Amino acid sequence: MSVITEIRVPSEDFELGQILSLEHASAIELETLVPSGDATVPFFWVYEPIEDGFLDTVERYPTVNSVTEVDVFDDRTLFRIDWDASQDHLFQCILDHNGQILSATGAPEGWNFEIRFGDRGLLSQCQDCCEDAHITLKITRIYNPTDPEAGPWYGLSDPQREALLLAVRMGYYDIPRGCTTAELAGELGISDQAVTERLRRAIGTFGRHALLTPESPAHVD
Structure with a gap:
């Protein structure tokens, strides 16, 4: 695995x-x-x-x-x-x-x-x-990317889950966007840069745990 x-x-x-x-x-x-x-x-x-x-x-x-x-x-x-x-x-x-x-x-x-x-x-x-x-x-x-011990939140750490939930609730991923990373940073009490990095890592972690399995193909035609 x-x-x-x-x-x-x-x-x-x-x-x-x-x-x-x-x-x-x-x-x-x-x-x-x-x-x-x-x-x-x-x-x-x-x-x-x-x-x-x-x-x-x-x-x-x-x-x-x-x-x-x-x-x-x-x-x-x-x-x-x-x-x-x-x-x-x-x-x-x-x-x-x-x-x-x-x-x-x-x-x-x-x-x-x-x-x-x-x-x-x-x-x-x-x-x-x-x-x-x-x-x-x-x-x-x-x-392991599909380790059951990753927990119910697909491997997300508490800070990653908090940032991702807040971004969704405040419309960061809406079109047009409902908020900026600066506004998210203000709510979380961290820097704009830290918000960007935390969201990126959260999405990567979520995607790997939610979508990838040992049988998943490396490439999709």
Whole structure:
């Protein structure tokens, strides 16, 4: 049975963490992860405030060919990175053991990844690979996506459920939207950025527990 693990990795322990320096941005979230042979990560969100030196720092890195601004919002900017990831040992260890990166967010204290593996044996082998590459992994959670012990709320933590319920009740997912993340943040007593990240993780968790089973196909035609 497949397993999902949540891990924390110091920024300095893998190449992308070094490239996307958190000295010049408050938080970073990978948006589109392409599990190709070179582990390309083409899109990422950078949350405000973004300092002037951020792009210069990224573009100066030897394995980065270019960084392009895609979309700009009040609290975050979407960038596309043309990056040769063949030297990033963390991503290579994950791909070599058939890991699927479900989410990844960077903050000054380190990066949090959520990764799916085919079974616990592959997860263990990935851990050994990272250890051999001198990458420090701190596993914060391991669970099966259809584990009955996930509880009646499809694996949602209490803060995730609270934020998701509030967003639905206040019309955040309506068209047009009935509220903003800033208004949700005011109700929850947390930052706008924290609301965005909490909702994203809540939806991902809910979808995996509610929709995915061991028999679910990897792709739908």
